[in-house]
Amino acid sequence: MPDAPRPDTPDDRAGGAGPEGAAAEGGALTDAELLARLAAADDRAAFAEIFARYAGRIRAFLLRGGAHPDVVEEATQDVFVSVWRRASTYDPAKAGVATWIYAIARNRRIDLLRRQARPAPDPNDPLFQPDPPEDPARAAAAADRDARVRAALESLGKEQLEAVRLTFYAGLTQAEIAQATGAPLGTVKSRLRLAFARLREALGDDFSVELNE
Secondary structure: OOOOOOOOOOOOHHHHOOOOOOOEHHHEOOHHHHHHHHHHHOOHHHHHHHHHHHHHHHHHHHHHOOOOHHHHHHHHHHHHHHHHHHHHHOOOOOOOHHHHHHHHHHHHHHHHHHHHHOOOOOOOOHHHOOOOOOOHHHHHHHHHHHHHHHHHHHOOOHHHHHHHHHHHOOOOOHHHHHHHHOOOHHHHHHHHHHHHHHHHHHHOOOHHHHHHO
16 A cells, blocks of 8 residues: 555545535535445545645644644654554445544544653563553453443434544544534533433443443
8 A cells, every 4th residue: 555645735625514424515426436436446535635634623622632743744744644554444334434533533542642741761660561460350340341331322313423423432522523523512402412422321321431441
């Protein structure tokens, strides 16, 4: 696969992008269609359009998340290199394009924050030691918990699930979710309220802990 193109002066049209599931004005391709073209043929024009729609949002997301301004531009580029290289792994049945891209950005942001706060490695740190054998009872409980979480998430509607994923896995606020998906803020709040009620019924009041584990 050729190296991902890196536009030198990306614009911030991402802030004005509409819902990713609908075609833009003038019959422009949807985000999913652009990503499919990128996955199928390393389409540089499709990549440039995805970059233009999302680069400004991702840059702002990294800054708001605490990434140092000196590294944000490079980190944004890294996110879109991952988009280029991993486009073929995108599954529209599992998440929308915005969720998928923000998840990549969230992981990059976590890496940056860890690097900023990380002292010199200590060879005696427990992190460098082998993990102890897993307790069978604990493993069984974890498997049961994971199964309950999956079943609870699968019970949600597509839009509710997208909003939950952007909240817990990408770390977006409700306003950011509205911007990422093109949905009105009131609609996002309603989707999350209904989704949280269903998750609380299935997983209990501590459902947010279950989702983040």
